[in-house]
Amino acid sequence: MTTATGTSRRAFLKTTALGAGGLVVAFFVPGANRLALGATAAADAATSFAPNAFLRIAADDTITVLLAHSEMGQGIWTSLPLLLAEELDADWSRIKVEHAPAAPDYFAVGMPMQFTGGSMSTWTEFERYRRAGATARALLVQAAAKRFGVKAADCRCENGTVIAGDKRARYGELASDAAKLTPPKTVALKDAKDWNLIGKPTKRLDSPEKLDGRAKFGMDVQFEGLLTAVVARAPVFGGTVASFDASAAKRVPGVRDVVQVPSGIAVVADHFWAAKLGRDALQIQWDLGPHASLDSASLREDFLKTATDAGLPASAAGDAAAALAKAATRIEADYAVPYLAHAPMEPLNCTVRIASDHCEVWTGTQFQTMDQAATARITGLKPEQVTIHTMFLGGGFGRRATPTSDFVTEAVEVAKAAGKPVKTVWTREDDIRGGYYRPAFVHRVAVGLDAAGKPVAWQHRIVGQSILGNSPFKMMIRNGIDATSVEGVADSPYLKQIADHHVSLHSPELGIPVLWLRSVGHTHTGFVMESVIDELAKAAGQDPLAYRRSLLAEHKRHLGVLELAAERAGWGTPLPAGRARGLAVHESFGSFVAQVAEVSVDNDAIRVHNVVCAIDCGIAVNPAGVVAQMESGIVFGLSAALFGRLDIKDGRVQQSNYHDYRVLRMNQMPKIEVHIVPSTDKPGGVGEVGVPPVAAAVANALFALTGKRQRELPLRATS
Structure with missing residues (x-):
């Protein structure tokens, strides 16, 4: 690097x-x-x-x-x-x-x-x-x-x-x-x-x-002589330009130039709308490359077939297969989660001004060092000759932390080709269809219970793309295991007490670019683990809270947030007709979070009325900030749990904007209560930890309400 x-x-x-x-x-x-x-x-x-x-x-x-x-x-x-x-x-x-x-x-x-x-x-x-x-x-x-x-x-x-x-x-x-x-x-x-x-x-x-309005985001950057560009990119990942005709684009008023860059064809104009209209007028013939037949539905089935065999071991002890064969009760389940886009409110953008001995970049970025090095490589400058002006970020969620610095390198290439200062802007559609997604995953889980309902064998197979595999951080993969794919399972407190368990991973290589999304692997492992635990509680004939208490008796911080959330939510007390509660607890990024969701189903729509959240993040430096981040994480997690889904057909992402890649609306917002466990332990993270439990809490509430277990996201209304 x-x-x-x-x-x-x-x-x-x-x-x-x-x-x-x-x-x-x-x-x-x-x-x-x-x-x-x-x-x-x-x-x-x-x-x-x-x-x-x-x-x-x-x-x-x-x-x-x-x-x-x-x-x-x-x-x-x-x-x-x-x-x-x-x-x-x-x-x-x-x-x-x-x-x-x-x-x-x-x-x-x-x-x-x-x-x-x-x-x-x-x-x-x-x-x-x-x-x-x-x-x-x-x-x-x-x-x-x-x-x-x-x-x-x-x-x-x-x-x-x-x-x-x-x-x-x-x-x-x-x-x-x-x-x-x-x-x-x-x-x-x-x-x-x-x-x-x-x-x-x-x-x-x-x-x-x-x-x-005084705060300056990347999209707000403006100075004399700055032009704006949008880029026409291949509709299929890995596609390239075969030929193009820019004559119609150049006739659009305000268009100053049309240049080819590694990612596609850039239209450079006086302002965004001229650039957008110019791009619409381009005539491009694409070489779609090897990924034009990718289909997410087919991939899901392929993943399920792959999960029939054990992958590379991520965590193992004893003989899980033998213990499963001897268990009094055996529970088997397949879980699946789709590709997800980050979809930050401020779409990607980057402003670049190149001089003979210096380059300035204005952008909202999470990866200053990577962006600076990439800019230096393209411009032929030394890294110290590149100034990165970090602007406020209108949402990142990991999308502005790309190891390839994709949106920054593209903007540098555009400014270099144009020979002028240029702000390269992605539309919402560009952002959602332009790549770098939370990978899709399939989990195949088999758990054996003894006569008392306690898990004594656990076999868990995970299939999904590696985030680190095709990045500069691939050296972080150990023995073929990308830890971001298995975190929350391989290190689960539930598995630590099971003498016979085996967690394995398959990491298929595909043409879909993937990246960490807020809470990374915990986005799917939190949902799966806490849903499976609910399934085990049902099989054991025990209350979900009581069952978790017994399994987490030696894990005081898990138990502490679980007890607090359940108490404040009134677990076990009567609810209005047509409502039910579900709970989940999960550790990530050094913090422990439990959530209780209260839901109903109305006119084939899932309604989340309340979410009670308890967090133990060690020392809470700013409790107001902790509360805000829990609320934010819950909204982010609910958006994914209820709506989040990218479908790929013929190599093309089908969703394009917030109308079909939905996020939680104001009228769908539940009441959220956040309770912080007083602690003198060292601080943990709070920005991401509110996300993992919420999908499971809602799914578990839906099961309590309908008697039907949902093992795939996004969740569907059932009656």
């Missing part, structure tokens, strides 16, 4: 600290906890140090935090500065945030790249952002003590002010003096009992500018 060399520390200090005239704290903790202070006077002497995040305190008391990760609605624009502000004892009203440039300085902790994904941002930054705040606070106290003529121990900090007796100094007043001091080698972090910000519900810092 090509990596960028990034900006030098000296260059950063010249462009930020010198201009701000204040204190700059740089912190670098790749698996350790080292800190260093970058003061303007020390810039020349410190060029060998490579910090990857910065805190700036200006003379006007403004505290600016550079965010190495992308804000795409998950709330890290607030939670990460909150960590820093806690240790700094900052005036929260003076906090400002900026997206950092793409550079190795901003690589994720322990990772050789700058990216956002895996619900990692807050928990990986939990310590180093706090240490940066604590370091800045120590320097400000030293500066104040010298000014006041007192000992540092006699000073305290409060709301952006250092206080000693009747003497007071604002951080902005002290910043310049603090910047000249040598930072301490170690700093003490606050005890949790002394936190004033962490753990308190906090309003998001990015909400005001998103509400009044």
